[in-house]
Amino acid sequence: MRACPPFCLPLRLVRCYNFPMDESAKRVSLTEIFLTFTKIGLTGFGGGMAIVALVERVCVREKQWITAEEFLHGLAFGQILGPFSLNVCTFTGHHLRGIRGGILAATGFIMPSFLLVSLLSWLYFTYHKLPQLQAALEGTNPVVIGLIMVVAIDMGKKQIRNANGAIMALAAFVAAVFLKLNAAWILLAAAGWSLAVTIYKRESV
Amino acid sequence: MAALLTLAWVYLRIGLIFVGGGYVLIPLMNHIMVEQYHWLTLRQFLDGVALSQLTPGPLAILATFTGVRVGGFLGGLVATVFIFLPCVTLMLLIGRNYHRLKNIDTIKKTLDGLLPAVVGMVAAAAWSLGAASLSGVKEFVVLGVGFAIFKWTKVSPMVVILGAGLVGLLIN
Numbered sequence: 001m002r003a004c005p006p007f008c009l010p011l012r013l014v015r016c017y018n019f020p021m022d023e024s025a026k027r028v029s030l031t032e033i034f035l036t037f038t039k040i041g042l043t044g045f046g047g048g049m050a051i052v053a054l055v056e057r058v059c060v061r062e063k064q065w066i067t068a069e070e071f072l073h074g075l076a077f078g079q080i081l082g083p084f085s086l087n088v089c090t091f092t093g094h095h096l097r098g099i100r101g102g103i104l105a106a107t108g109f110i111m112p113s114f115l116l117v118s119l120l121s122w123l124y125f126t127y128h129k130l131p132q133l134q135a136a137l138e139g140t141n142p143v144v145i146g147l148i149m150v151v152a153i154d155m156g157k158k159q160i161r162n163a164n165g166a167i168m169a170l171a172a173f174v175a176a177v178f179l180k181l182n183a184a185w186i187l188l189a190a191a192g193w194s195l196a197v198t199i200y201k202r203e204s205v
Numbered sequence: 206m207a208a209l210l211t212l213a214w215v216y217l218r219i220g221l222i223f224v225g226g227g228y229v230l231i232p233l234m235n236h237i238m239v240e241q242y243h244w245l246t247l248r249q250f251l252d253g254v255a256l257s258q259l260t261p262g263p264l265a266i267l268a269t270f271t272g273v274r275v276g277g278f279l280g281g282l283v284a285t286v287f288i289f290l291p292c293v294t295l296m297l298l299i300g301r302n303y304h305r306l307k308n309i310d311t312i313k314k315t316l317d318g319l320l321p322a323v324v325g326m327v328a329a330a331a332w333s334l335g336a337a338s339l340s341g342v343k344e345f346v347v348l349g350v351g352f353a354i355f356k357w358t359k360v361s362p363m364v365v366i367l368g369a370g371l372v373g374l375l376i377n
Contacts, residue, residue, distance in 0.1 A: 040261075040363070041261055042261070042363075043261070043363035043366050043367055044366070045366055046261070046334070046366075047258070047260075047261055047262065048263070048330060049330035049334070050261070050334075051261060052327065053327070053362070054362055054363065054366075058363075069320065072320045072324075073303070073307075073316050073320075074300075074303075075323055076316070076319060076320070076323050077296070077299050077303075078296065079323075079326070081224050081292050081295050081296060081299075082223045082224045082265075083223070083263035083264075083265055083292055085261075085262075085263050086262075086263055086289060086292065086293070087292060087296045090292075090296040090297060090300070091296055091299070094301070095300060099297055099301075102293070102296065102300060103293065103297070106289070106293045106296075110262055110266070110285065112260075112261065112262075113260035113261055113262025113266050113269075114262070114266065114269055114282075114285050116259070117256065117257060117260055117262070117269040117270055117281070118269055118273055118278055120256050120259070121253070121256065121269065121270045121273040121274065121281065122273055122278075124252065124256065124270075125273065125274055130252055130255060131256075131259075133259050135373050135374050135376075136370040136373045137259065138338075138373050139347070139369045139370050139371070139372050139374065140366050140369045140373060141334065141338040141339075142344045142345070142347040142348040142351060142369075143348070143351035143365060143369040144334070144351075144366060145331050145334050145335050145338075145339070145348055145351075146347075146348050146349070146351030146352035146354075146355055147351065147355050148328075148330055148331040148334070149328075149352055150355040150356045151327060151355075152324060152327040152328040152331060153356075155323075155324045155327060156321075156324045159320040159321055159323075159324050160321045160324060164321075165320075166321070168319070168321040168325070169321040169322065169324050169325035169328070170325060171322070171325070172321070172322035172323075172324075172325030172329070173325040173326070173328050173329045176325070176326050176329035176330075177329045177333060186322060186326065187319065187323070187326075189322075190319040190321075190322030191315060191319050193318075193319070194315045194316075194317075194318030194319040195311070195315045195318075197318055198311055198315050198318060199311075
């Protein structure tokens with residue numbers, strides 16, 4: 001924090017006193033939200049979970065804008081509601097600065113892809129050719145897989161604390177990879193399982 | 206103007222259905238864009254899918270492609286805004302009620318309890334992406350190097366991804 005002359009110290013104390021419950025002490029500016037998600041939207045090649053992994057690194061680890069649990073709750077909701085890469089951005093933005101924050105995060109994230117697709121579509125419909133950009137993506141793919149793996153391992157260390165958690169994680173993995181079940185169904189099943197465990201524990205206390 | 210209104214209405218509906226799950230998106234868009242409105246030929250539609258996958262945005266960014274075809278830049282903008290309107294609105298609604306819901310003990314415990322499943326699905330995404338794109342020794346080496354950088358250094362992942370893209374362009 002910047003050093004400030006002594007006369008503004010009382011002012012700052014008054015501010016703190018007025019809003020003791022508010023998180024205004026580390027209130028993130030709307031500009032910073034927008035720019036951060038624009039950067040994610042510019043570099044998150046690989047889409048889907050690659051974006052989720054990037055947002056986790058940037059917003060949970062680096063900037064500590066949102067806790068790991070809250071972020072994963074947002075991801076769970078986001079997976080039920082379709083395009084989860086966009087949804088975690090909206091959720092994180094909303095968490096920081098309400099509706100305006102959510103809209104700016106979503107807009108910032110989509111804007112680079114929107115501009116890129118607009119340009120490429122215009123070229124395509126004018127010259128009837130697809131751009132040769134596949135090569136660049138082939139370079140990013142393995143790196144992106146590495147990123148998702150690291151994020152999954154870090155998340156797992158924190159969230160999988162007992163045998164029940166380990167079985168649930170494994171079941172979700174198998175259901176997604178081998179049974180190719182829809183994410184929404186897997187999450188609803190996990191929610192049912194988790195609710196049953198919660199109620200069972202309460203009854204047995 | 207009429208074309209833009211049609212675009213807005215069609216994409217708003219797709220956006221609403223899309224909320225149910227992303228997997229229906231491609232057959233649904235194919236049906237509406239190609240068979241119903243004749244905005245695209247099948248070939249153009251498939252090229253549009255390939256083009257959309259070049260960007261970090263979700264697959265639904267395919268809306269931009271069709272929008273540009275029907276109404277130029279403005280058409281692309283309208284289609285994009287309206288396809289994402291429903292999911293953004295719903296996520297904002299969830300965000301508004303999330304903290305209140307979390308204060309209810311049963312809901313909080315249930316939400317925390319299902320997080321291992323979310324982690325399992327993140328791991329599943331890495332697996333599926335790997336199965337689809339890792340073919341040679343070179344890729345595995347890049348994967349290993351990337352993994353080590355992300356795990357043990359503080360280099361920004363955004364820089365690493367862009368760097369890998371540039372290297373990919375130069376090598377191929």
